Ligand SMILES: NC(=O)c1ccc[n+]([C@@H]2O[C@H](COP(=O)([O-])OP(=O)(O)OC[C@H]3O[C@@H](n4cnc5c(N)ncnc54)[C@H](O)[C@@H]3O)[C@@H](O)[C@H]2O)c1
């Protein structure tokens with residue numbers, strides 16, 4: 001096409017004017033070296049960790065704390081994404097949008113390299129074993145930790161893990177790869193790292209530690225001991241709503257800012273990271289850019305998980321059944337809004353102790369205001385996906401606490417479970433591939449229980465073990481009633497439990 005821009009993305013970024021509509025990295029990117037290896041460079045990591053490090057570098061922070069991305073998914077889509085990242089010299093546009101301010105665009109430069117698992121894991125393993133790597137962070141989703149809900153233990157019987165254990169020098173799974181990387185570090189006298197989980201798990205650091213030391217112990221008990229002594233696992237609470245990036249965002253960034261970015265990402269303006277200060281091999285001084293280093297991370301995790309994530313999950317299934325596709329549209333629906341505010345007021349807030357200086361009510365109001373942010377178009381299917389992995393984290397604790405009180409009102413939990421079950425049944429009706437893509441961690445036995453005609457069979461699913469509801473007579477009756485009610489009229493069913 002005559003006049004088409006033949007410059008590379010990084011050349012286009014380099015030509016952007018200082019003080020223009022798009023802000024660009026204000027640091028010498030060529031001098032930045034990777035000190036952080038991040039496994040699972042999805043939308044969230046690109047809008048959260050990479051944004052903080054970009055701010056840190058711009059604030060004059062040490063160039064030794066750049067990021068190398070690590071991709072362990074060996075699919076054609078992942079390899080294509082890796083090629084695009086390299087084509088753009090790992091730069092991309094982050095668009096930040098709130099409900100009431102003009103949106104802004106900035107180029108993030110803190111990711112300086114990317115290594116993708118290929119035929120073997122050698123390049124990834126050598127990268128993780130480099131002495132310059134002091135932090136291995138990860139966003140690998142809740143299911144990536146492979147903790148079995150019934151036992152609370154790392155699932156050594158999982159087929160992929162068993163394969164890694166049979167050939168530990170050629171691993172493919174997260175904790176198999178980390179085990180072999182730590183073996184190389186130990187054997188070469190390099191020293192440990194800090195493993196920083198940025199996933200929405202309770203005690204995410206401890207969970208990562210359980211997974212890694214269990215895997216390592218199965219390979220070599222001495223290595224597990226070395227990891228306990230040389231690797232730290234700070235717990236952290238991370239918060240920023242980051243929708244799945246869409247082709248429309250690519251068009252929008254091209255149209256609005258003239259940037260031919262094939263990998264932009266969109267996020268709300270809210271940004272938070274609270275983390276324990278337990279780092280084994282140094283850390284960037286992220287307090288300079290707003291990260292809180294505290295000992296009471298657990299209370300922040302509880303607050304966020306029980307209010308934000310639990311409301312998200314409680315909302316998404318009935319909202320999808322009502323035909324909504326976006327969170328902001330769903331939360332503006334008066335019937336859904338009443339059901340969520342009733343859930344928060346009756347089922348969550350009475351059981352929740354807030355961190356010092358935080359009001360639970362104000363926090364909940366703020367979360368619902370964030371849900372109403374139409375500028376980010378957050379997808380209900382994003383929230384709904386992989387329910388079998390996230391229900392245990394988000395809904396088990398409030399449910400178990402309610403069940404412990406004999407006279408507690410569990411009708412909203414029953415409606416929620418009935419909605420989740422119906423959603424899974426609808427996906428199953430669309431075919432195995434659709435269900436497997438949406439529910440990658442739903443095992444065949446649990447799937448059979450969810451698809452069984454009697455709704456209460458679902459309560460025997462392994463991933464609902466923490467609910468403590470199997471064989472609970474009153475809840476069984478409530479679940480049967482809710483399952484029938486949503487077949488007739490979802491709105492009426494919502495009204496019944498929100499009165
Ligand atoms: N998106 C958000 O709003 C948000 C906010 C806070 C925390 N988080 C956390 O971040 C996680 C990822 O969210 P996202 O929005 O980036 O999703 P995403 O789908 O954009 O990215 C997920 C990344 O994890 C990788 N991954 C998934 N399972 C893996 C596995 N088993 N082994 C190795 N890599 C694996 C994928 O390849 C991908 O790079 C969430 O599950 C959550 O725990 C997300």
Ligand SMILES: O=P(O)(O)OC[C@@H](O)[C@@H](O)[C@H](O)[C@H](O)CO
Nearest residue numbers: 200238239240241242309312383
């Ligand atoms: O990321 P998930 O899939 O665990 O949960 C879905 C959302 O609740 C979550 O991504 C929130 O948007 C996020 O936790 C906000 O910080």
